[in-house]
Structures are given as structure tokens and as C-alpha cells.
Amino acid sequence: MRHDNRVVTNPQDFWRITLVHQLNHDALTGLPNRNGFIAHMDARLGESVASTVAQTLAQAPEQRGHAVTTGRDSQNASPSLALLCVDVDGTRSVNSRFGREAGDAVLAEVARRLAKVVPEKAVVARLVDDEFGVLANGIDEAGAHDMTVRLRNEITQPMQYRGQGIRVGATVSITWPQPGMTADAVLKTAALQLEYARKAAST
Structure with a gap:
């Protein structure tokens, strides 16, 4: 028996x-x-x-304890871990007009497109309904903003479903997890960031 290209000999396993x-x-x-x-x-x-601990220990003794946290406002911020949340706009309209199967087909195509454009080691997930997450490591602010543009452009390209042209939109937010945060805390922060992005897009 095989599972994810692994040979598994024990049925229970x-x-x-x-x-x-x-x-x-x-x-x-x-x-x-x-x-x-x-x-x-x-x-x-x-x-x-x-990695942060290792960098701190590598500093000269007189430098330790004097680090300044600047958030992500600096254009020279070092590469870090970024969470991009993607809200697909228009799936309810697709469901109403073409049926739930069409909506599912759109979400499956969005997933394929996201996986195609993100960096090789990034993790793409479907968080809930029409919301997706992209976790990218070693990315700076400019790279994250460039990725939001590429994700949005990819998603908004026309799709075909049974000969019908379908287009959806996308709202993308960026969250920078901070040391000490849990994944749950990061996702809660990301939900707020995505809500701000939705409001900004509607004004």
C-alpha cells in the first residue's frame, strides 16, 4: 500500500x-x-x-538586551515569517447563479492558482469556506506586498465552468507573526487584518 509516495506495509499504519x-x-x-x-x-x-535566540547569542555581549522592535514599517526590515490571508470575493454570487458545484470548482481552481504562484517552501491552506492562507518564510515587506499583487492578479483571471466564463475578486491582507505568539493568536490577528482590508477595499 502507498500513501503520499510512501510504502506502508501495515494496514493499521x-x-x-x-x-x-x-x-x-x-x-x-x-x-x-x-x-x-x-x-x-x-x-x-x-x-x-x-533563529532569534541564536542571533541574540551571536551578538557581542554589549549589544545584548538593546534590541529595538520596529514592527514592519521599516523598508529595511530583515526577511521574516509572513501570513497572507486571501478572501475570495464573489463565490456566493457564483453559487447563486451557477450552483454549488460551480462554486466548489472555483475554490478548487483558486487553490491550484495559489499553489502555482507562491514560493516553493510556502504553505497554502484553505482556512474556511472562501478564505485561504499562505505562510511564507524568509520574506521581507517588499516581497510580501509583491506576493499580494501576484496572488490577486492570478485569482482574478477569468475561469471557465461548463462553457461559462466566471470571474471572482480577492482581498489580501498581510500579518507578521511576532516572537512568542501562538498560531491561534496569529490567526486571530490575521482575521482582524483581513477585516480591515475588506473595509478598505469597499471604500
């Missing part, structure tokens, strides 16, 4: 691995779901903390 996969992945898109995304984020946050 196969079904256990299959169950874990189903619990952490979205059935429609095949992407990690919210649970899977949180697991990825917790791992990345742990790596980020370890």
Missing part, C-alpha cells in the same frame, strides 16, 4: 496515516485545512524563535 491526513487536509482542494495550517505555523514559529 495505513489507515492511521490516512485518518491523520484527512483530519489535516481539505477534501475539496487537497490543501491543508485550518488544523493542518496551525500545525505548520506552530513549527515555523518554533523555528523563528530558535
Whole structure:
């Protein structure tokens, strides 16, 4: 038996691995779901903390304890961990006009397009309904903003469903996880950032 290109000889192990996969992945898109995304984020946050500690220990003794946190306002901010949340606009209209299957097809296509344009080691997930998350490591502010433009441009390209042309929009927000934050806290902050982005887009 094979699972994700791994040979599994024990049937119990196969079904256990299959169950874990189903619990952490979205059935429609095949992407990690919210649970899977949180697991990825917790791992990345742990790596980020370890890297920060290592950098601090590498500093000269007189430099330690004098670090200044500037947020992400500086154009010279070093590469870091970024969470981009993508809200797909217009799926309700697609469902109403063409049916739920069409809406599902749109979300599956959005997932494919997101996975195509993000960096190789970035994690793409379907968080809930028509919201997706992209976790990118080693990215600076300019790179994150460039990615939001590429994601939005990719999603808004026309789609075809049974000979019908469909277009949807996208609202994208950026959240910078800070040392000490849990994945749940990051997602709560990201939800607020996405709400601000929605309001800004509607004005």
C-alpha cells in the first residue's frame, strides 16, 4: 500500500496515516485545512524563535538586551515569517447563479492558482469556506506586498465552468507573526487584518 509516495506495509499504519491526513487536509482542494495550517505555523514559529535566540547569542555581549522592535514599517526590515490571508470575493454570487458545484470548482481552481504562484517552501491552506492562507518564510515587506499583487492578479483571471466564463475578486491582507505568539493568536490577528482590508477595499 502507498500513501503520499510512501510504502506502508501495515494496514493499521495505513489507515492511521490516512485518518491523520484527512483530519489535516481539505477534501475539496487537497490543501491543508485550518488544523493542518496551525500545525505548520506552530513549527515555523518554533523555528523563528530558535533563529532569534541564536542571533541574540551571536551578538557581542554589549549589544545584548538593546534590541529595538520596529514592527514592519521599516523598508529595511530583515526577511521574516509572513501570513497572507486571501478572501475570495464573489463565490456566493457564483453559487447563486451557477450552483454549488460551480462554486466548489472555483475554490478548487483558486487553490491550484495559489499553489502555482507562491514560493516553493510556502504553505497554502484553505482556512474556511472562501478564505485561504499562505505562510511564507524568509520574506521581507517588499516581497510580501509583491506576493499580494501576484496572488490577486492570478485569482482574478477569468475561469471557465461548463462553457461559462466566471470571474471572482480577492482581498489580501498581510500579518507578521511576532516572537512568542501562538498560531491561534496569529490567526486571530490575521482575521482582524483581513477585516480591515475588506473595509478598505469597499471604500
